[in-house]
Amino acid sequence: MSSDYEYSDDEYLYDDDDEDMLSPQDGSAASSDDDMAMDTFGDDFKVPPREKRKSYEVDHDSLSHDAVKKLMAADVDHIAGIFGVDANTAELLLHHLAWNKERLIEKYMDNASAVSVAAGISLPSRASPSSSAAPIRYQGSSTRSSAATRRPARQQTPGARSLPPSSPSSNDAVLTPALAKQERFVCPICFDDSQTRFLSLSCEHQFCAECWNAYVTGKIREEGEHAIRCMAEGCALVAPRTFVLRDALPAPSEDKGTRERYEELQLRHFVASTASLKYCPYPSCTYTVSCPAASTKSSLISMVPTVTCGANATPAHKFCFGCAIESDHRPVICPVARMWLQKCEDDSETANWIKSNTKECSKCQSTIEKNGGCNHMTCKKCKHEFCWVCMGPWSEHGSAWYSCNRYDEKAGVDARDAQSKSRASLERYLHYYNRWANHEQSAKLSVELYSKTEKKMEEMQLTSELTWIEVQFMRKAVDEVEKCRMTLKWTYAMAYYLDKGNEKELFEDNQRDLERAVEDLSELLESPIDPEAISMLRQKVTDRTVYVSKRNEIMLEDTATGFQEGRWKWNVPVEGFD
Amino acid sequence: MASISARRLKKELTEINHEGTPTGIKLLSADDFETWFFSIEVLGNTLYQGEVFKLMFRFDGHYPISSPAVQFVVDQTHQAPIHPHVYSNGHICASILGNDWSPVLSVASVCITLQSMLASCKSKERPPDNDRYVAHAPDNPKKTRFHYDVDRV
Ligand SMILES: [Zn+2]
Ligand SMILES: [Zn+2]
Ligand SMILES: [Zn+2]
Ligand SMILES: [Zn+2]
Ligand SMILES: [Zn+2]
Ligand SMILES: [Zn+2]
Numbered sequence: 001m002s003s004d005y006e007y008s009d010d011e012y013l014y015d016d017d018d019e020d021m022l023s024p025q026d027g028s029a030a031s032s033d034d035d036m037a038m039d040t041f042g043d044d045f046k047v048p049p050r051e052k053r054k055s056y057e058v059d060h061d062s063l064s065h066d067a068v069k070k071l072m073a074a075d076v077d078h079i080a081g082i083f084g085v086d087a088n089t090a091e092l093l094l095h096h097l098a099w100n101k102e103r104l105i106e107k108y109m110d111n112a113s114a115v116s117v118a119a120g121i122s123l124p125s126r127a128s129p130s131s132s133a134a135p136i137r138y139q140g141s142s143t144r145s146s147a148a149t150r151r152p153a154r155q156q157t158p159g160a161r162s163l164p165p166s167s168p169s170s171n172d173a174v175l176t177p178a179l180a181k182q183e184r185f186v187c188p189i190c191f192d193d194s195q196t197r198f199l200s201l202s203c204e205h206q207f208c209a210e211c212w213n214a215y216v217t218g219k220i221r222e223e224g225e226h227a228i229r230c231m232a233e234g235c236a237l238v239a240p241r242t243f244v245l246r247d248a249l250p251a252p253s254e255d256k257g258t259r260e261r262y263e264e265l266q267l268r269h270f271v272a273s274t275a276s277l278k279y280c281p282y283p284s285c286t287y288t289v290s291c292p293a294a295s296t297k298s299s300l301i302s303m304v305p306t307v308t309c310g311a312n313a314t315p316a317h318k319f320c321f322g323c324a325i326e327s328d329h330r331p332v333i334c335p336v337a338r339m340w341l342q343k344c345e346d347d348s349e350t351a352n353w354i355k356s357n358t359k360e361c362s363k364c365q366s367t368i369e370k371n372g373g374c375n376h377m378t379c380k381k382c383k384h385e386f387c388w389v390c391m392g393p394w395s396e397h398g399s400a401w402y403s404c405n406r407y408d409e410k411a412g413v414d415a416r417d418a419q420s421k422s423r424a425s426l427e428r429y430l431h432y433y434n435r436w437a438n439h440e441q442s443a444k445l446s447v448e449l450y451s452k453t454e455k456k457m458e459e460m461q462l463t464s465e466l467t468w469i470e471v472q473f474m475r476k477a478v479d480e481v482e483k484c485r486m487t488l489k490w491t492y493a494m495a496y497y498l499d500k501g502n503e504k505e506l507f508e509d510n511q512r513d514l515e516r517a518v519e520d521l522s523e524l525l526e527s528p529i530d531p532e533a534i535s536m537l538r539q540k541v542t543d544r545t546v547y548v549s550k551r552n553e554i555m556l557e558d559t560a561t562g563f564q565e566g567r568w569k570w571n572v573p574v575e576g577f578d
Numbered sequence: 579m580a581s582i583s584a585r586r587l588k589k590e591l592t593e594i595n596h597e598g599t600p601t602g603i604k605l606l607s608a609d610d611f612e613t614w615f616f617s618i619e620v621l622g623n624t625l626y627q628g629e630v631f632k633l634m635f636r637f638d639g640h641y642p643i644s645s646p647a648v649q650f651v652v653d654q655t656h657q658a659p660i661h662p663h664v665y666s667n668g669h670i671c672a673s674i675l676g677n678d679w680s681p682v683l684s685v686a687s688v689c690i691t692l693q694s695m696l697a698s699c700k701s702k703e704r705p706p707d708n709d710r711y712v713a714h715a716p717d718n719p720k721k722t723r724f725h726y727d728v729d730r731v
Binding site: 188189190191192207210211214215218222231232233234235 | 681
């Protein structure tokens with residue numbers, strides 16, 4: 001998509017930005033988060049105002065329903081202007097070539113009449129151009145055969161005769177009210193001789209207005225069709241917008257629904273055909289997101305296009321522009337995330353036991369249920385402290401944090417020397433899967449953490465001088481933990497496919513730092529509150545939240561930059577690299 | 579809508595009664611404007627010489643704006659013709675009964691099209707997906723979204 005015409009797209013986008021009440025914070029979720037943090041927490045969180053896009057963010061715009069309509073109309077105007085045709089014709093041409101202006105222009109310049117025929121605008125012409133533009137069409141007899149036979153076509157400017165864009169008076173050419181008295185025309189579909197209003201497209205296949213109405217309404221409502229062909233057998237002409245809306249459908253006062261559905265179907269086709277546009281997938285949301293940077297398959301190997309629509313919703317409508325896997329799977333790119341999920345699905349049987357919510361204490365074997373986000377477990381019975389992820393004693397984590405996040409392949413292979421290779425590869429997978437699933441589960445459990453936190457916040461207000469606003473640091477901390485667990489989750493999918501080497505080690509260093517910071521904060525949030533030490537707790541939580549946020553930033557920034565630099569090497573072929 | 583459908587079918591019935599049906603096609607019954615039956619055979623030197631089939635037309639209130647449901651009858655005395663576009667339950671994969679239906683087509687023109695579909699058949703075979711389709715087919719063939727072959731009929 002790089003043509004001389006492309007600039008107009010951008011131009012319209014910016015225009016819409018100005019006109020369509022898109023306030024600045026609609027641009028992206030990250031910016032509004034930061035604003036919130038500034039407002040709510042005052043000096044606790046010193047987040048510098050955002051100046052420019054971060055490397056893990058992607059430029060995108062949120063468009064209202066009307067803004068998309070304008071984009072579509074702009075394309076139509078653009079083509080109408082270049083080709084010197086009316087808007088109806090331009091729209092049919094664009095529809096035919098799936099709104100690919102560049103290809104349309106190329107094909108139209110090459111052979112305008114062939115494109116017009118293929119687009120259902122005009123019949124293949126055999127006769128020489130006719131100069132007599134009779135205002136009233138020839139009326140066929142009422143026999144079955146005549147209706148099905150094509151009239152000799154005349155040379156015509158596409159669609160122009162039957163459908164001038166903005167002059168209702170010339171509509172007389174299509175409508176033939178109170179037919180010439182000498183010949184009585186009967187509609188070949190309904191044979192209702194009381195019908196007096198007849199319509200045809202430029203093919204002159206006449207049918208009564210009531211049949212057209214029933215046909216067009218059925219196509220739109222029953223079949224969800226918006227490119228509606230002429231009713232005559234084998235006739236390939238497509239009814240242009242004006243014909244549908246002004247001539248075939250009843251007045252807006254009688255049937256508003258069908259008109260709206262028709263417009264909606266056209267808009268959907270436009271959005272579906274335009275690679276840089278996507279509907280917001282949240283139920284009944286009417287926004288569309290424009291993200292030209294992520295409109296090609298090859299762009300998805302160097303970025304994760306996480307976008308947010310302009311709906312004023314809590315939480316914001318965040319989704320991935322490149323896939324439907326998960327709303328935000330940063331830092332890992334779409335094709336690798338997809339590969340990972342597929343693998344998890346294929347191996348789910350083997351991995352099932354890990355997902356289970358319960359484990360046995362490694363010391364006394366009593367069953368322990370995980371009911372919070374923290375990985376620091378304490379057995380109720382024997383007070384043994386251990387790590388939920390690796391089951392190792394917690395003491396080793398607390399002091400030295402031995403590399404729980406890293407599957408040291410060499411050491412592993414050495415240790416499992418006796419075991420088969422397939423067993424080793426399964427264990428390698430389980431190592432990553434285990435951590436991936438654990439973060440997912442912990443993030444889910446954050447609902448519980450939320451209500452616990454809320455209780456604590458209430459407690460704090462009662463036992464200290466802190467106001468409601470001032471205890472919000474707990475909520476902010478919980479939010480941050482959840483967000484970072486999602487990052488961590490996907491880092492394990494990424495690490496599984498990263499090729500061995502320095503780059504992967506640096507990646508895993510960042511991962512380990514983030515994980516440690518998250519577990520520290522998570523643990524702090526679950527510890528009991530000492531009313532005497534609330535201000536200290538507040539300071540601690542606030543500091544750790546800032547630190548976690550910083551580690552997350554570093555993780556995302558570095559991974560995204562690595563994609564841009566092509567620094568990450570995969571141990572399997574990844575879709576899009578070819 | 580029901581009135582369009584009734585008027586149109588009345589008109590078609592009158593025409594059939596006056597002008598007769600095309601050769602090889604006979605009206606068996608048309609007791610109402612919902613279900614009609616025809617017998618159909620392919621004359622001349624074809625693979626279906628001597629075979630007589632029974633066709634059922636079902637009309638809803640939207641006929642002829644929407645197509646009739648047409649299928650071969652399969653019962654004790656009738657079989658569906660063995661043809662690459664005809665399933666053993668009598669359902670027919672023909673584009674004029676779906677995508678390419680035009681409201682100007684009629685019961686008679688559908689009969690003629692099906693007759694010539696049989697006449698041009700070169701080898702008596704069921705559709706390759708016959709068993710799979712028949713096992714899950716809806717009662718009304720209009721509910722099936724057929725994938726039409728390149729050689730449209
Ligand atoms: Zn009519
Ligand atoms: Zn036509
Ligand atoms: Zn939305
Ligand atoms: Zn994605
Ligand atoms: Zn224990
Ligand atoms: Zn551990």
